[in-house]
Amino acid sequence: MFFLDKGDPIGPDKIRMSKQACGSCPVKFICLEYALEAGEEDGIWGGLTRNERNSLKRNRITNARVY
Secondary structure (H helix, E strand, C coil), X not given: CXXXXXXXXXXXXXXXXXXXXXXXXXXXXXXXXXXHHHCCCCCCECCECHHHXXXXXXXXXXXXXXX
């Protein structure tokens, strides 16, 4: 459920279902931190897609440079 197969016709539905499952997960933020630290590129981690994780990572880097 957390990983899409290439050419999966129900991709958006899988993403939505995965994000819903993550919403109530007690380790959501630990999962997300792991994915960011490990450089996980595929799947839903901590309720975020690859593009969302990449955006979060870019924002963290930009904000860190402010100081």
